[in-house]
Amino acid sequence: MLTARELLAMNIVRLRREKGWSQEDLALEAGLHRTFVAHVERQARNISIDNIERLANALQVSIHILLLP
Template sequence: MDLVQLLGENVRRLRKERGLSQEELAFRAGMKRSYLSDLERGTRNPTVRAVGRLAQALTTTPDHLLHRDF
């Protein structure tokens, strides 16, 4: 699995664990819901800034979003 897909799966898993909709997470991270949807599906390459914003909105760290075994 490549890193883009891994990031998307981890973001989706954490979002659901925290009971957030895509719309709510996108709002908290300061991005559009369609961009978040693309990231979760692994069809868009994230920026470093987006990874940082998502980590903050999910109350985790960027490296946790890119970790394979959590």
Template sequence: MNILKIFSSNVRKYRKIKGFSQEELAFISGLHRTYISAVEREKRNISLVNINKLAEALEIKPYLLLLEETEHENE
């Protein structure tokens, strides 16, 4: 299991579900657009604080960003 790949994939998936661009997600979460881009490209080892910021911006529980697709595809 590659947690960075799972996390980045989930951030991208939930961002697209909300209809946000990376720039919009960055603005809402209080993070920088290039940081969001790096997270989605598996280039950043994100902190718990920033995981929570992204989850709040995406209006989801933080743990959903860490689950593999098969674990939460029915939620």
């Protein structure tokens, strides 16, 4: 069973790549720093619900999509 952090990271990477975006592109769209996005994708950083919402909005998906298996 995957952890929420693993699911979040996998879904962010998948959705970002589907859009053809770099980590920097996603960070700019979400109003976050590129290294923050990189840390989230590598599961090296805990993320607040506010930043999950920012990433979901940038990726144009509902928050729950980022946590689906």
